[in-house]
Amino acid sequence: MTNKPNQQDVAFGFRKVNEGDKQGLVNEVFSKVAARYDQMNDLMSGGLHRLWKDDLVAMLNPPKGQGAFNHLDVAGGTGDVAFRVLRAGGPNVRVTVADISPEMVSEGRSRAGTEGLLGRCSFTVGNAEALAFPDKSFDGYTIAFGIRNVTHIDRALAEAYRVLKPGGRFLCLEFSQVDIPLLDRIYDAYSFTVIPAVGKAVTGDGQPYRYLVESIRTFPKQEDFKGMMDDAGFANATYRNLTGGVVAIHSGWRI
Template structure:
């Protein structure tokens, strides 16, 4: 019988042993954590802010005092969590779980600066093995994180497990451009400009080359929609933004 230690998986364009990938991903985000939000602005020309605003608008947290508990996985620096609590009412609370201690540390510092410590919790956690009870969250969000997990199917099953019946899964992720010519421009920009900017800002362009490569190896919109459905979610769907540069995927626990 083949075990996980002898299987390989994609780490960008490289193939690595499955049990090595998470450590390599952790190294990427440990290097990028301090400048992560700054780099998002530079890499996307600020578009990531609009994408995240659309994402939270789709979630539509309730405005009143009713309890609405969101689990934001791979939420690192709190960018999504802060948007959610500001968009929702006094009953909206977000728990952020990220596998990178460095990213969680940055998130906590930002949360304190934002004055939101009473409405956000930060914890180090693995998307493939969440330390939360079954049926404990009203919504599960993950933005630009699911392509970095070793077993996407396990992460999706964990998302389903921790959601309450009627709970919503929302994922914002880079996807496959479906506009002629834009795809070529996007490729040229991604593989030349982004690693170069990363090297100037952080002193190391390699983490950003991995991030660009990981986008190209992630399933396209329809393939990922099918994976969400296979994990048990109903009404699995997606909406492209910016010609498919990113997509918002949705599903509901029944």
């Protein structure tokens, strides 16, 4: 593949691809798995992703009273996090879901309709690196298992900061660096053998899940990602490891 002018190679799993091509490759992965994405999360994590997302929303703590709260969930196409935010908050909580995959957005909108939540939850196809929202639009921003798939993490963080209101909170739930000896070896063995095999058995194609596993290994470690949040301007950037560092929740505030 010939590089386009002024473009660099970036990681797509363990491969290097032209930065102009990565998003299309990512979109292809999620177009294949959209209909069974949450089912595969159950199989890959033994259901733990549900608890991790519950922790994410508990940290967000959307208001339960009458106060308005306008929230943005990015890369949350199936609505799994958005629906949790709505159920945890009061009647004036509204959630916008932005996901770059049309197939994932379609899946989420359908589920919202089934659950009677379309009146409080809207879905749009959107790129985390170039969000189509005005400055200072949202009280909260979440992104769960999505930021490692963007081409330029720094641009996604800058956009998150831009669309948050002063005092708004950024929360990112992402696979991270296991910090318990021996668990890291078990986790690696499980990730590179079991997950692609299960993916192939359930969806007929294990390759998307091999990419998802590889993308975890190329994502910045906890302290490095915290440093990127600092660089983006977030105040009080912190992180909390869950399940021995299999995942981490990073938190920061726009001031």
